[in-house]
Structure formats: structure tokens, C-alpha cells
Amino acid sequence: MKAVHFGAGNIGRGFVGLILHNAAYEVVFADVNAELIDALASSTSYQVFEVGMSPRTWTVDNYRALNSATHEAEVVAEIATADIVTTAVGPNILRFVAPVIGRALQARSADLPPLQVMACENAINATDALRGHIVASLGADAFAEVEAKAIFANTAVDRIVPGQAPDAGLDVTVEDFFEWAIESPPFGGAVPQIAEAHFVPDLAPYIERKLFTVNTGHAATAYLGYEHGVATIAEAISVPEIFTAVKAVLHETRDLLVEKHEFNEAVQETYLEKNLARFANPYLPDTVDRVGRAPLRKLSRTERFIGPASQLAERGVEPVALLEAVRAALRFDFAGDEEAVELQGILATLGAAEATERITGLGAEHPLFEMVRRVVVSVQSNA
Ligand SMILES: NC(=O)c1ccc[n+]([C@@H]2O[C@H](COP(=O)([O-])OP(=O)(O)OC[C@H]3O[C@@H](n4cnc5c(N)ncnc54)[C@H](O)[C@@H]3O)[C@@H](O)[C@H]2O)c1
Numbered sequence: 001m002k003a004v005h006f007g008a009g010n011i012g013r014g015f016v017g018l019i020l021h022n023a024a025y026e027v028v029f030a031d032v033n034a035e036l037i038d039a040l041a042s043s044t045s046y047q048v049f050e051v052g053m054s055p056r057t058w059t060v061d062n063y064r065a066l067n068s069a070t071h072e073a074e075v076v077a078e079i080a081t082a083d084i085v086t087t088a089v090g091p092n093i094l095r096f097v098a099p100v101i102g103r104a105l106q107a108r109s110a111d112l113p114p115l116q117v118m119a120c121e122n123a124i125n126a127t128d129a130l131r132g133h134i135v136a137s138l139g140a141d142a143f144a145e146v147e148a149k150a151i152f153a154n155t156a157v158d159r160i161v162p163g164q165a166p167d168a169g170l171d172v173t174v175e176d177f178f179e180w181a182i183e184s185p186p187f188g189g190a191v192p193q194i195a196e197a198h199f200v201p202d203l204a205p206y207i208e209r210k211l212f213t214v215n216t217g218h219a220a221t222a223y224l225g226y227e228h229g230v231a232t233i234a235e236a237i238s239v240p241e242i243f244t245a246v247k248a249v250l251h252e253t254r255d256l257l258v259e260k261h262e263f264n265e266a267v268q269e270t271y272l273e274k275n276l277a278r279f280a281n282p283y284l285p286d287t288v289d290r291v292g293r294a295p296l297r298k299l300s301r302t303e304r305f306i307g308p309a310s311q312l313a314e315r316g317v318e319p320v321a322l323l324e325a326v327r328a329a330l331r332f333d334f335a336g337d338e339e340a341v342e343l344q345g346i347l348a349t350l351g352a353a354e355a356t357e358r359i360t361g362l363g364a365e366h367p368l369f370e371m372v373r374r375v376v377v378s379v380q381s382n383a
Pocket residue numbers: 006007008009010011012030031032033036068088089090091093096097120121122157158159160161162
């Protein structure tokens with residue numbers, strides 16, 4: 001069995017690549033980072049170090065690596081004969097890998113079983129977004145001709161993989177927890193044999209629970225920690241005021257998730273407590289800069305802050321703790337992050353209402369809009 005995986009970065013090597021390897025797939029990594037691809041192509045194995053209360057080490061082998069910027073035709077040929085294609089490149093990069101998958105579908109024999117396409121990104125229905133980009137790149141008519149050659153399944157991936165030490169080489173340090181939920185209906189009863197993934201009939205509750213608990217809490221910790229002047233997530237969550245603020249955020253998202261998806265409240269409480277403990281993992285060298293990366297994406301309409309806050313506001317609830325986290329996010333002025341620089345430019349040059357609309361995608365008529373606009377005003381006036 002063969003899988004082509006776009007994005008040989010942290011989650012690519014430390015999660016998707018590992019799990020597919022453990023499921024007996026040969027993994028062909030495709031990435032635009034020439035140094036990384038050269039290192040993978042000239043190696044025969046790398047190690048994944050799980051750190052935490054139950055540390056373990058895995059060896060990943062049986063892989064190849066291709067530079068998708070310089071060897072696109074080869075990547076197309078690999079996908080055309082693969083069983084699975086996965087991505088972990090970032091939601092904003094899906095549009096660039098989509099044309100390659102589209103061309104591979106055109107090249108694929110109709111006699112082969114359909115290619116199983118799964119985007120493993122932190123975003124709601126990332127595979128649907130990838131599919132949309134493939135349709136756009138091929139055109140609707142050409143896509144209709146190849147549609148039967150692919151199965152598109154949304155997934156929710158969860159494992160904290162921090163940035164790696166400069167001397168780590170290809171090895172990856174990861175936390176000792178992971179979860180990969182994949183929607184089952186697109187496979188029509190013939191789900192891929194990936195023992196460490198679990199297949200669910202409806203992914204919506206899983207992806208919202210993951211994004212609005214793990215990622216909302218993680219990002220809130222990062223932005224509050226950045227404001228506090230600490231470097232790592234573990235340090236940030238150990239500050240009592242930050243812990244209290246993040247827990248308050250997670251209680252707001254808990255209330256939404258319990259009401260919307262009918263999760264058991266006690267089970268959700270246990271889940272959020274577990275995540276607070278994951279953030280505190282002292283063995284995981286994760287930074288507030290990495291977790292806070294791309295603040296404009298994180299503050300966008302359906303993402304980890306505005307997504308749950310808007311749904312709470314629509315239910316008549318003022319999401320006080322989430323708004324406090326949004327305020328901290330707006331203060332993320334890390335010069336090493338392009339989106340943080342752009343965010344600060346927006347705040348410096350636009351009026352509060354226009355900035356609120358640009359940053360969050362909320363319309364002025366939305367019940368959350370005025371609450372966020374007031375936060376923007378306070379940040380702009382440095383209050
Ligand atoms: N790191 C985590 O803890 C974690 C956990 C769950 C999900 N995710 C998600 O996984 C995705 C990747 O995150 P990451 O932390 O591994 O980031 P990363 O920066 O470590 O890896 C991304 C990789 O994508 C490659 N890339 C960029 N453009 C590309 C292109 N056009 N074609 C092929 N490859 C390209 C980069 O060179 C890089 O190697 C994101 O959507 C992230 O939200 C990350």
C-alpha cells in the first residue's frame with residue numbers, strides 16, 4: 001500500500017507519516033523544502049520520540065521523498081498510483097497542492113480503486129476545502145470526469161508537535177497523546193486499514209470539540225503567555241492568572257459544545273482538564289510563538305475564537321473569557337510572524353469597525369460584532 005503525504009514538517013513526520021507507516025503504508029513525502037526533502041531522500045529512517053508520562057520511541061522507515069516544487073511530474077505519477085493522499089501543509093497552502101492532486105486524478109487509471117484523499121489540517125472540513133480547490137483548478141467539467149476516481153474524507157488530527165531543535169535532524173519530538181478521527185460515510189463501508197485512526201459517522205462534533213477545546217485553549221495560552229513575556233506554553237499555563245483565564249475560555253466553549261452537540265457535560269469537563277494537563281507537559285518544548293502563529297487565520301470567522309464566540313453570541317451569551325483571549329491575540333505583535341505584522345498594520349491604520357470586519361469576517365449586524373469592536377477599540381487605545 002502506498003500513501004503520498006504533502007508536508008514533511010512536524011505533524012507530517014511526527015504524526016501522519018508515523019501512523020501510516022505503522023499501518024504498513026509506504027509513505028512518499030512531498031514537500032517544497034529542498035533541504036528537508038534531500039535529507040529524507042538520503043536517509044533510510046528517522047525516529048519519533050514521544051515525551052510525557054509514558055515516553056516511547058518509534059522508528060519510521062519504508063519512505064521516499066520528492067520535492068514537489070521541482071519534481072511535480074513525479075509527484076503526480078506517485079499519486080496516480082497511490083492508495084491514499086494526505087496533507088499537513090497548513091490550511092492556506094491547500095490551494096497550491098490541489099492542482100497536483102487534480103492532475104494525478106486525470107492520470108489515474110479508472111481501473112484502480114478510488115484515491116482516498118484526507119487533509120490533516122487544523123480547520124473545519126479541510127478536505128472539503130481541498131476538494132473545492134481541486135474543482136477550481138481543473139474546472140467543473142474536467143473534475144466531473146475524474147470525480148469517481150477519488151474519495152474525499154474530512155478528518156480531525158490531534159497531537160502536539162512542537163518546533164524541533166535545530167540539531168534534531170529528521171527526528172521528531174512529540175507528545176505521548178494522539179487522536180485521528182476520520183469520517184466514515186465517504187468510504188461506503190470500505191474504510192482504509194489504519195489501525196490507529198478511528199472512523200466516525202459524523203465528524204462535525206469531533207472537529208468542533210477538538211478545534212474549540214484543544215486549539216482554542218492552546219491559542220489562548222499562547223497569546224496570554226506572549227503578553228506575559230513567557231516563552232513556552234508549559235510556562236504560560238503554570239502562571240495562575242493565565243490558567244484561570246484559559247479555563248474560563250474552555251468553560252465557555254464547553255457550554256457551547258454541550259448544548260450544540262449534546263456532549264455529556266462531565267465528559268467534556270474531563271476532556272478540557274486533560275487538555276490543560278497536555279499544555280503543561282514539561283517535557284514538550286513548545287513555544288508561544290509557534291502556537292500563536294498566523295493570528296489572522298486564528299481570528300478568522302469560523303476559527304477557534306470567533307467560531308465559538310459567534311455561536312455563543314447567537315445564543316444570547318456574552319463570551320467574556322473568549323473576548324479576553326481575542327484581546328490578547330490582537331496584542332500578538334511578534335515581528336517574526338508575517339500575519340502578526342499584518343494584524344498590527346490593520347490595527348494601526350483602520351478604524352475599529354473596519355478592523356473588526358477585516359480581522360474577524362463578522363458583519364456589523366452580527367451580535368458578536370459590537371463586542372469585538374469594543375475590544376478592538378481598547379487595544380487600539382492601548383487600554
Ligand atoms: N504541529 C502540531 O502540533 C499540529 C497538530 C495538529 C495539526 N497540525 C496542522 O498540521 C498542519 C502542518 O502543521 P505543522 O506544525 O506540521 O507545520 P510545519 O511548518 O512543521 O510543516 C508544514 C510543512 O509543509 C510544507 N509545505 C509548505 N508549502 C508546501 C507546498 N506547497 N507543498 C508541499 N509542502 C509544503 C513546509 O515546507 C513544511 O515542511 C497545519 O495545518 C497545522 O495546523 C499541526
